[in-house]
Structure formats: structure tokens, C-alpha cells
Amino acid sequence: MDYRFAARMQSAPPSFLGRLFAVSNRPGVISFAGGLPSADCIDVRGLAAAAASVFAEEGRVALQYSTTDGYLPLREYIAERYRKRLGLDADPSEIQIVNGSQQCLDLVAKIFLDRGDPVVMERPGYLGAIEAFSLYEPVFHEVPLDEHGPDPDALARVVREFEPKFFYGIPNSQNPSGRTYSPESRAAVAEVLGETLMYEDDAFGELFFDGRPRVPIKRLLPDQTLLSGSFSKIVAPGMRIGWLYAPSGVLARFNTAKQAADLHSNFLCQKVLHRYLATSDLDEHLRRVTARYHRNCRIMCDLLDDRFPPGMTHTVPEGGMFLMATLPPGMDSMEVFEAGVREGVAVLPGHPFYVSGGGERAIRLNFSASSEEEIKEGLGRLSRVIR
Amino acid sequence: MDYRFAARMQSAPPSFLGRLFAVSNRPGVISFAGGLPSADCIDVRGLAAAAASVFAEEGRVALQYSTTDGYLPLREYIAERYRKRLGLDADPSEIQIVNGSQQCLDLVAKIFLDRGDPVVMERPGYLGAIEAFSLYEPVFHEVPLDEHGPDPDALARVVREFEPKFFYGIPNSQNPSGRTYSPESRAAVAEVLGETLMYEDDAFGELFFDGRPRVPIKRLLPDQTLLSGSFSKIVAPGMRIGWLYAPSGVLARFNTAKQAADLHSNFLCQKVLHRYLATSDLDEHLRRVTARYHRNCRIMCDLLDDRFPPGMTHTVPEGGMFLMATLPPGMDSMEVFEAGVREGVAVLPGHPFYVSGGGERAIRLNFSASSEEEIKEGLGRLSRVIR
Numbered sequence: 001m002d003y004r005f006a007a008r009m010q011s012a013p014p015s016f017l018g019r020l021f022a023v024s025n026r027p028g029v030i031s032f033a034g035g036l037p038s039a040d041c042i043d044v045r046g047l048a049a050a051a052a053s054v055f056a057e058e059g060r061v062a063l064q065y066s067t068t069d070g071y072l073p074l075r076e077y078i079a080e081r082y083r084k085r086l087g088l089d090a091d092p093s094e095i096q097i098v099n100g101s102q103q104c105l106d107l108v109a110k111i112f113l114d115r116g117d118p119v120v121m122e123r124p125g126y127l128g129a130i131e132a133f134s135l136y137e138p139v140f141h142e143v144p145l146d147e148h149g150p151d152p153d154a155l156a157r158v159v160r161e162f163e164p165k166f167f168y169g170i171p172n173s174q175n176p177s178g179r180t181y182s183p184e185s186r187a188a189v190a191e192v193l194g195e196t197l198m199y200e201d202d203a204f205g206e207l208f209f210d211g212r213p214r215v216p217i218k219r220l221l222p223d224q225t226l227l228s229g230s231f232s233k234i235v236a237p238g239m240r241i242g243w244l245y246a247p248s249g250v251l252a253r254f255n256t257a258k259q260a261a262d263l264h265s266n267f268l269c270q271k272v273l274h275r276y277l278a279t280s281d282l283d284e285h286l287r288r289v290t291a292r293y294h295r296n297c298r299i300m301c302d303l304l305d306d307r308f309p310p311g312m313t314h315t316v317p318e319g320g321m322f323l324m325a326t327l328p329p330g331m332d333s334m335e336v337f338e339a340g341v342r343e344g345v346a347v348l349p350g351h352p353f354y355v356s357g358g359g360e361r362a363i364r365l366n367f368s369a370s371s372e373e374e375i376k377e378g379l380g381r382l383s384r385v386i387r
Numbered sequence: 388m389d390y391r392f393a394a395r396m397q398s399a400p401p402s403f404l405g406r407l408f409a410v411s412n413r414p415g416v417i418s419f420a421g422g423l424p425s426a427d428c429i430d431v432r433g434l435a436a437a438a439a440s441v442f443a444e445e446g447r448v449a450l451q452y453s454t455t456d457g458y459l460p461l462r463e464y465i466a467e468r469y470r471k472r473l474g475l476d477a478d479p480s481e482i483q484i485v486n487g488s489q490q491c492l493d494l495v496a497k498i499f500l501d502r503g504d505p506v507v508m509e510r511p512g513y514l515g516a517i518e519a520f521s522l523y524e525p526v527f528h529e530v531p532l533d534e535h536g537p538d539p540d541a542l543a544r545v546v547r548e549f550e551p552k553f554f555y556g557i558p559n560s561q562n563p564s565g566r567t568y569s570p571e572s573r574a575a576v577a578e579v580l581g582e583t584l585m586y587e588d589d590a591f592g593e594l595f596f597d598g599r600p601r602v603p604i605k606r607l608l609p610d611q612t613l614l615s616g617s618f619s620k621i622v623a624p625g626m627r628i629g630w631l632y633a634p635s636g637v638l639a640r641f642n643t644a645k646q647a648a649d650l651h652s653n654f655l656c657q658k659v660l661h662r663y664l665a666t667s668d669l670d671e672h673l674r675r676v677t678a679r680y681h682r683n684c685r686i687m688c689d690l691l692d693d694r695f696p697p698g699m700t701h702t703v704p705e706g707g708m709f710l711m712a713t714l715p716p717g718m719d720s721m722e723v724f725e726a727g728v729r730e731g732v733a734v735l736p737g738h739p740f741y742v743s744g745g746g747e748r749a750i751r752l753n754f755s756a757s758s759e760e761e762i763k764e765g766l767g768r769l770s771r772v773i774r
Contacts, residue, residue, distance in 0.1 A: 003640075005498055006497070006504070006523075009640050009643070035452075039447050042446075048443070048446060052439060059431035062625055063431060063625040064424075065619075099652075105647075106647060128650075195388075236450035237450070237451060238452065239654075240652065250390055253396050259518070260489075260515075260519045260521075261489070261493045262489050262493065262627060263489045263627070267625040268626055268656060
């Protein structure tokens with residue numbers, strides 16, 4: 001039977017990520033292709049205790065329908081943490097709970113983008129964002145990202161010429177590059193954006209190896225920045241809980257879209273998560289997690305420096321879960337992906353992160369999900385593939 | 388600051404339901420306005436035990452990222468139940484887990500509707516669907532729903548004249564009317580649809596008072612019916628788990644949209660729910676739930692017959708959670724709503740269920756969430772308002 005799909009689906013092939021992850025998860029394959037937090041860093045016992053106490057004390061309420069905005073004590077916790085950690089003047093009424101920050105990508109695009117609307121992305125840009133935004137048929141404009149941040153002149157040009165609906169960026173440990181905007185870059189971005197909205201995706205800001213928070217662009221442009229966050233990388237992804245922190249004029253529309261999308265996020269898990277946060281030490285937990293990721297990242301960087309051909313370069317992350325490597329001239333990341341899977345190691349080819357083509361030599365490597373031994377073995381295999 | 392929202396948001400006022408429910412939930416107000424299952428019918432103890440065992444045995448996996456399609460054993464359970472209960476030839480690969488069936492409304496609209504596309508709704512139609520579809524800017528066509536089902540001649544006319552993308556209907560205990568399509572109506576709908584897609588929303592098919600399943604339109608038009616279901620009304624809404632059962636050609640696109648929307652549904656709760664279903668007797672649970680709803684419904688119908696002015700009529704549901712009453716000529720449901728809240732009883736005014744206007748005398752009454760005593764007291768208050 002012929003189904004008459006919407007035009008937007010023509011530009012959406014079955015997700016590249018989905019197909020790749022299926023291959024990467026074959027038994028025996030060491031995968032640096034995914035984006036999983038370390039399973040060892042999920043506090044199963046703490047969350048189990050929180051769940052047991054929610055069921056015992058308020059199970060009946062937690063299992064019912066709830067409000068679209070999300071569980072108020074959880075939003076209060078998020079606002080309080082913004083105030084203390086980042087000096088933001090956050091109020092719970094400016095925070096909406098969503099199903100992981102991926103849902104922010106969908107709903108922000110939904111409330112802002114008409115077909116053909118201009119949007120600015122980093123180059124390379126986050127694939128999940130490209131996939132979510134694409135379904136609203138915008139025109140993408142890219143601004144190159146280097147080790148300091150997005151090119152401010154390029155950003156200024158795009159803003160002037162196209163009046164984009166928003167600039168989507170990940171200032172902290174960007175996905176896929178692992179880069180962090182410098183303080184000067186943040187100021188420059190805020191400056192050149194003028195009246196343009198900033199969509200600041202902060203999935204990794206709690207995962208800096210030095211434990212120091214970086215100043216969010218939200219602090220520089222409070223009325224025009226949408227700041228998204230997630231518990232997936234710092235507590236557990238399986239509960240799918242993230243949030244958007246945005247000016248109330250935006251949040252009201254976002255709430256309307258959220259209600260139409262799925263009424264509200266999982267209420268049971270919002271309660272479990274809040275109970276967990278209220279009874280455990282998130283900072284201590286994050287010190288353990290980042291210590292491990294830092295060690296893994298260092299091992300990976302050292303191996304890339306020592307065991308690979310000189311033409312191979314890589315970024316040096318300050319935090320997060322990813323780095324980006326550039327293959328020696330003449331090599332192609334899709335071929336390395338295919339050959340790697342045969343050799344038992346999976347990397348993520350970079351070209352889908354480049355909206356208008358390019359990135360054929362780029363690969364993204366995840367260092368959070370693997371053990372030290374897996375990193376050593378996996379990079380050994382990868383170096384054989386590349387040599 | 389002026390935000391440049393997408394055109395679709397112009398047609399989406401802050402949700403009517405949201406504002407109404409806020410008023411309805413004032414202390415002291417007996418609310419028939421909502422759509423909550425009875426809290427007494429949620430098996431908190433059983434779900435707590437299921438959660439404890441998932442945490443103990445596979446917490447680490449349940450708290451990680453998972454696949455977009457959903458937990459396979461849960462999809463197998465759903466397919467098996469379709470085969471046994473409804474004689475459908477269902478395969479788990481045709482089922483996608485979502486965040487409650489509201490998410491089906493959003494994602495089906497997303498994959499099928501371009502701006503201006505024709506869609507057919509029942510009149511009155513489900514408000515959640517109207518709100519979800521509206522954000523994709525379709526043109527709505529209505530087909531009157533009477534006690535047998537949708538008017539087949541009107542449906543045939545709309546199909547012929549407008550070639551709609553799909554017909555959205557709730558054949559079992561429709562929301563808001565409480566009506567159930569007759570067997571003849573189902574056959575007629577399947578007949579006149581021709582090649583048009585059927586979107587069959589079956590949130591209430593497990594809640595017939597007589598316990599007998601009705602033949603779904605999916606069985607008559609297997610290749611062109613999207614059948615959505617939900618655990619919200621039969622187990623617990625707070626976990627936000629529903630599904631779409633659709634031909635694989637549709638499901639592949641639906642999966643792409645789901646991945647872009649939020650990667651996957653809450654994996655922890657999918658596992659908890661499956662564990663609960665595998666270790667409890669859902670049929671026995673549903674017998675208890677429907678016995679209670681049947682009793683409540685009968686009390687409500689009797690009171691409407693006995694205590695209200697003769698000009699007042701109402702539907703007589705065979706199941707589900709709602710009935711629809713029509714106020715005596717000259718009365719207005721918004722005025723009754725306002726006066727009712729002052730008197731301590733909330734009803735849902737019917738006019739938002741009528742896309743192209745009308746329904747001023749209609750009110751929707753929920754009979755699942757209240758106790759017998761609340762129904763008696765609440766309808767007493769309502770009768771005073773109306774007299």
C-alpha cells in the first residue's frame with residue numbers, strides 16, 4: 001500500500017544513528033560510537049531505595065496523571081542548583097520538565113520553526129539536533145567551531161544576513177567535537193547575536209574534569225536564551241528526564257506544545273529522581289563520575305598521540321563524553337567504520353554532523369562507556385585498521 | 388521581548404483543558420471534568436513489587452539508554468494480547484512504544500500532515516487529538532457521531548470530496564460522548580473509507596462493562612489502520628506508556644519521528660510494567676475496575692434521569708469513563724461550568740470538542756474518578772445549578 005506521508009518525511013531517512021548503533025552493538029565489538037554514560041556510574045542502589053520510598057509513601061499519587069509543567073519540587077531543585085552553581089536568577093516557574101533534552105530539540109523547533117526558517121548550527125553540529133530540527137524543514141546555516149568556540153565573524157554575518165530564528169550551540173564539551181567555548185567566545189557570541197535567540201544545550205556542563213562550572217550564555221543573555229539540561233548524563237538516561245529553562249514568554253508556548261505532545265513526562269520517575277536527589281550527594285557522585293571520564297579521556301588521547309599515524313589529530317576535551325579525531329589525509333570515515341566493525345571496533349563517522357557536506361575524515365569517539373581495558377584494546381584494533 | 392514563534396502557534400491558545408483542570412482541582416470541588424482512572428484501581432503494591440524486582444535483577448540495564456522501538460518483551464505482550472483478545476494477526480515488529488497514546492496523536496500527525504491537509508474527525512471529537520493535530524495546521528472535516536457510530540453517508544462524502552489523510556475515530560466508548568460504534572457501523576466505516584487511512588484510537592476497549600471485546604476496524608482494514616492503545620486507563624497513567632500498532636511501512640516513519648522526538652520512552656517503567664503484567668492477572672484486575680466503573684456509571688445515569696429537568700438528555704455508555712449530557716434548551720455549558728465551580732462541582736463544557744462550533748449545550752461527565760458518594764453529592768450540586 002502507498003502511504004501519503006507529509007513532505008517533511010522526505011528529508012528524514014531512517015535515523016543514521018539507529019542503523020549505526022545496531023551494527024555497533026554486535027557482540028564482540030568494542031563501541032566508541034554510542035553516547036552512553038558509564039553503567040558503573042549509575043547509582044542503582046540509591047535509585048532503588050528512592051523508588052521504594054516513593055511507592056511506599058505516595059505510590060497512588062505518583063502513578064496518576066499529573067501536570068504538564070512537571071513535578072514542582074524537582075523544578076525547584078533544578079532552579080536552586082542553577083542559582084548556586086551558575087549564579088543564574090532561576091525560578092521554578094521558568095522550568096519545564098521533558099523526556100530527556102532530546103524532547104527540547106523537538107519542541108523548541110516546533111514552536112519556532114516554519115518551513116524555510118533559518119537556523120544557525122555549529123559546524124560540526126549535534127546530530128540529534130539536526131534530526132529533530134529537520135522535521136520542521138528549516139534552512140540550516142553553519143558556523144565553524146574551532147578550539148575557542150564558534151567563529152564570531154561568521155556568526156555575525158549569518159545573523160545579519162538571514163535573521164535566524166535561533167542559534168543552537170553546545171558551549172560545554174560540545175557533541176561531537178568535545179570542544180568548550182572559551183570565556184571570550186561566550187562574550188563574543190552574546191555580543192554578535194544581537195536580538196537573536198540563543199538555544200544553549202547544556203547536557204555536559206556538570207561533567208568538567210576540573211569540576212569548575214563555566215559561565216553559561218544564559219547569564220549574558222537571560223531574556224533570549226533557552227537553556228536545556230538533562231539528568232541522563234549525571235544520574236541515569238533510562239528515566240528520560242530533562243528540562244528546558246526559558247523566559248516565561250517562551251515557556252508558555254513550549255508548555256502548550258509539550259501538552260499536545262504527551263500531556264506530561266513520567267510522573268513516577270520525576271518523583272523517584274527528586275527523592276534520590278534530595279537524599280544523596282550529587283556533587284560527590286559527579287566527582288566520581290568525572291574522575292573516571294577524565295582518566296578514560298587521558299588514556300584515549302595518549303593512545304591517539306602515541307599509536308596512530310602522524311597525520312591523525314584529535315581534540316582535547318575539558319569534560320563531557322566525546323572527542324573528535326581527524327583521520328590522516330586520504331582516508332574516509334565511513335570506510336574506517338566498516339573496516340573497524342569487521343575488526344571489532346566501532347567509531348562514529350563524522351560526516352552526518354556536517355549539514356552541508358564535509359567531515360569525511362572526522363570520527364567521534366566516546367570515552368565514557370568503556371573501561372580502561374576496552375579503550376586500550378579498542379584503540380589497538382582501530383590503529384590496525386587505520387595503518 | 389518579542390519572540391518570533393512559528394505560525395502554527397497562532398492557532399494554539401494555552402490549552403483549554405489545562406486552564407479548566409486548574410479550576411476543577413480547587414479544594415472542595417467535586418470534579419467530573421477530568422479523565423483520571425480511579426486511584427483505587429491502581430495496583431500500587433503490585434507495581435511496587437515489580438519495580439523492586441526490576442531494580443534488583445536488572446537495574447543497571449533498565450536505567451540506561453535503550454532502543455527507540457521499545458522493550459521487546461512488552462511489545463510481545465501487547466501483540467499476544469491482540470492475537471488472543473481481538474483475533475488480530477499482530478507481530479511485535481508492528482508495535483512501537485510511546486509516552487501514552489497522546490504521543491501517537493502528535494507523531495501520527497507529524498508523519499502525515501502538511502499544512503492544509505484534510506483530516507476527518509468525529510463530531511464531537513476528542514479534544515486531545517484536536518489540540519495535537521492543530522499544531523500541524525490541517526483542515527478539519529467533521530462527521531456527526533450518533534448512538535450507532537459516525538454517519539456513513541457524511542463520511543463517504545468527505546472521503547470522496549477531500550481525500551483526507553486519515554479518519555481519526557474512537558470506536559469504543561468514545562471521548563467525549565461515551566458512544567460505541569455498532570458492528571454494522573464498523574463495517575460501514577471500513578467500506579466507505581476506501582483507500583483512506585483509519586486512525587483507530589482504542590484507549591477504552593478493555594473497559595467494556597460486559598467484558599466483551601468489540602471487533603476493531605483494524606481487523607477489517609489491517610493494512611490501512613493505525614491502532615493506538617494505552618496502559619494509562621488499565622494499569623497506571625503516571626508511567627506514560629502507550630503504543631501504536633501499525634503496518635510496518637507506516638511504523639518505520641513513525642519510529643523516525645519518535646527517535647527525533649525523544650529517543651525512546653522511559654525504559655525503567657517499560658520494564659516495570661512488563662514485569663507487573665507478567666506476574667499479575669490483568670483480566671482479573673480489569674473485572675474489578677470495570678465493575679466499579681459500571682456501578683458509577685449507572686448511578687450517574689439514574690440521577691441524571693431522576694433529578695434533572697426533562698429537557699436534559701444523556702448518552703448511555705457501554706464502557707469507558709465518560710458520558711455526555713445535553714443541557715435543557717437555552718442553557719450554555721460555559722455558564723453551567725462557571726456556576727458549577729461556585730457551587731462546588733466541575734463539568735467539562737462540550738464546545739471545544741466541536742471543531743467548527745456548536746456543542747454549547749453539551750457537557751462531558753467523568754464517572755471513573757469519583758466515589759459513589761461524590762457522584763451523588765456532585766450531581767446534587769449540579770442539579771441545583773441547572774434548576
